[in-house]
Amino acid sequence: MLTKKILSLVFLFCTAAPILHAQDGEKESNLKAAFIYSFTKYIDWGNYNNNDAFVIGVLGDNTPIISPLREIAERNTINYKRIEIKIIQGLPEEKDCNIVFISKECRFPLSDVLAYAGRGVLTISEENGYASMGTDFNFVIINDKLKFEANLNALASSGLKAGSQLLKLAIIVSGS
Amino acid sequence: MSIRKKLVLMQVFTTVLVLIIMMIVFIASDIKEYKLRKVDSMLGIAQVLGTNSISMLQFQDQAAAIEMLAQLHNVSPEIIAAEITNNHGQVFARYPAAGEPEFSLAAGMKENSLFRNSRLLIKYPIISSKEKIGDIHLIVQLTELQKLMKSTYKVALFLLLLSVGFAFLVAFFIQSYVSRRLLNLVRTMKKAVSTGEYTVTIADEGKDEIGTLIQVYSKLMEQIKENEKKKDEFIGIASHELKTPLTTVKGYIEMLKLMETEHPKIDFVESAFKSVLKLEDLIKDLLDVSKIESGQLQLAMENFDISRLVDATISSVQMISATHNIVRKGQMENEIIYGDIKKIEQVLTNLLSNAIKYSPGEQKVIVEVEKDEKELTIKVRDFGIGIPVEEHSFIFERFYRTKGSSVHISGFGLGLYICRDIIRRHNGKIWIKSMEKGTTFIFSLPISKKTQIV
Numbered sequence: 001m002l003t004k005k006i007l008s009l010v011f012l013f014c015t016a017a018p019i020l021h022a023q024d025g026e027k028e029s030n031l032k033a034a035f036i037y038s039f040t041k042y043i044d045w046g047n048y049n050n051n052d053a054f055v056i057g058v059l060g061d062n063t064p065i066i067s068p069l070r071e072i073a074e075r076n077t078i079n080y081k082r083i084e085i086k087i088i089q090g091l092p093e094e095k096d097c098n099i100v101f102i103s104k105e106c107r108f109p110l111s112d113v114l115a116y117a118g119r120g121v122l123t124i125s126e127e128n129g130y131a132s133m134g135t136d137f138n139f140v141i142i143n144d145k146l147k148f149e150a151n152l153n154a155l156a157s158s159g160l161k162a163g164s165q166l167l168k169l170a171i172i173v174s175g176s
Numbered sequence: 177m178s179i180r181k182k183l184v185l186m187q188v189f190t191t192v193l194v195l196i197i198m199m200i201v202f203i204a205s206d207i208k209e210y211k212l213r214k215v216d217s218m219l220g221i222a223q224v225l226g227t228n229s230i231s232m233l234q235f236q237d238q239a240a241a242i243e244m245l246a247q248l249h250n251v252s253p254e255i256i257a258a259e260i261t262n263n264h265g266q267v268f269a270r271y272p273a274a275g276e277p278e279f280s281l282a283a284g285m286k287e288n289s290l291f292r293n294s295r296l297l298i299k300y301p302i303i304s305s306k307e308k309i310g311d312i313h314l315i316v317q318l319t320e321l322q323k324l325m326k327s328t329y330k331v332a333l334f335l336l337l338l339s340v341g342f343a344f345l346v347a348f349f350i351q352s353y354v355s356r357r358l359l360n361l362v363r364t365m366k367k368a369v370s371t372g373e374y375t376v377t378i379a380d381e382g383k384d385e386i387g388t389l390i391q392v393y394s395k396l397m398e399q400i401k402e403n404e405k406k407k408d409e410f411i412g413i414a415s416h417e418l419k420t421p422l423t424t425v426k427g428y429i430e431m432l433k434l435m436e437t438e439h440p441k442i443d444f445v446e447s448a449f450k451s452v453l454k455l456e457d458l459i460k461d462l463l464d465v466s467k468i469e470s471g472q473l474q475l476a477m478e479n480f481d482i483s484r485l486v487d488a489t490i491s492s493v494q495m496i497s498a499t500h501n502i503v504r505k506g507q508m509e510n511e512i513i514y515g516d517i518k519k520i521e522q523v524l525t526n527l528l529s530n531a532i533k534y535s536p537g538e539q540k541v542i543v544e545v546e547k548d549e550k551e552l553t554i555k556v557r558d559f560g561i562g563i564p565v566e567e568h569s570f571i572f573e574r575f576y577r578t579k580g581s582s583v584h585i586s587g588f589g590l591g592l593y594i595c596r597d598i599i600r601r602h603n604g605k606i607w608i609k610s611m612e613k614g615t616t617f618i619f620s621l622p623i624s625k626k627t628q629i630v
Binding site: 003007034035038041042145146148165166168169 | 228230231232234235236237240304305307309
């Protein structure tokens, strides 16, 4: 399966070159895409899961994560639904998504983005400090390793439950 | 080795063999079961661990994975090492960091468990959403098994020794059931052969082959007894029948002796008479033996002077012996003996004529009379061919004549048998001593008058 391929590429990369340079942005994005896919295994969307497709919305037009996300979407399903990757042009479109990825290339201010992210929408960002500002998950690089922060209050307001297996690996952050 | 020992050893050997086989089987199956159980429980642990490490693999949290594996070792110290590998066999997390040599075998493992060098190697796939994302390997030290085996061997050895001792004890008691009857038979047979008495019967109720053996032996003994009886009857009848015509012949020859005076007729008659006398002696011996066997031999007891009898007997024997010189040694003692004078004379005559017969050529024969408080001893010594030591116990038997003598000895071989019987009846003893040249025959008679004669 493609995820396996990606994951194994990632591991190969990790064991061979533990230092993650900024120039390896492509590799970092592949990893983030894989992580996002893996997140979904540990999150319960509950009643907020009524669409026929699982929609991952991306904020930021040319952000490098789009490509690996699309590859994953082609070969995999989430909760037995096909995956749809949507490039969000206008914030109202957020309500149609299950996940909203706020990339570095996002033009909108965070507070606006979060305002439109209602219940049942998982927000994931990749900018230092965003988790404490209210995103559910936030990717960070620590000691050249890709890690993620989790904001439990944000998750609660989103009405989503995250499994302990996931949370215990996350860096727990507090904030609005 | 006696049959007793053989039986005991047989039983003990069988017991030990059976025990050893059983112990080996049980111990082997115990070990096998233990191993299976161990594998099962370790696989269970591996499965749980694998499941718990799915997220760590997915999010590449090596630190968390290593910590989890470290915890494992604290909880289950027999698991001395553990590692998680990805699908390419590369190590994701490992505890302890140095690893163990057995990990290198893990990749090649076809089964999920492998026993090697008192260690157990476990391999279990980590599966997420029906997809394998890696493997978890455990190395288990089998110290528990080693301890178990040591104590098992100790117990087994102890039980074995105990059983051997017990087996000996039981075998010892059981074997007597078989060997007792056999040994009894052997003892009886030995006795019968040595004493010549075939009358001892054996009580035995067994229905097995030993019982058959005893029955056949008893039947054989009966047959021998029958034969003996028939032989004795024959001797009795034969000697009696022979005696009658012989008396007639003797009488007529005696008359002829008186009537004939011319040579050669008188010579013929003398020769015939000598032969008749000899015939008479032989038949008399046979008759005596028959009487002894049937218990009819009577003794005419009286007090008489043994010394005078010895002298008289020597004279009469000397008279018919031209070649030999019979000498009496020792003091001329007057001693009164209570016995049958004719029978004692018969004994003396027999010994003297034997002495002469068995020392051909010009020889001496010495007679000696000795006395102490309890008994009187008479010795007759010759310097002839002698009697070999092997034959000493046989010469007093009926019809026994010495073997291997170049001299032709006449007679049935009954003389000494009759002598022995007579002396025994007088409560005396008769025996023989071989000298470098010749033989000494010795018999003793009790002196006390109060002795009861059989």
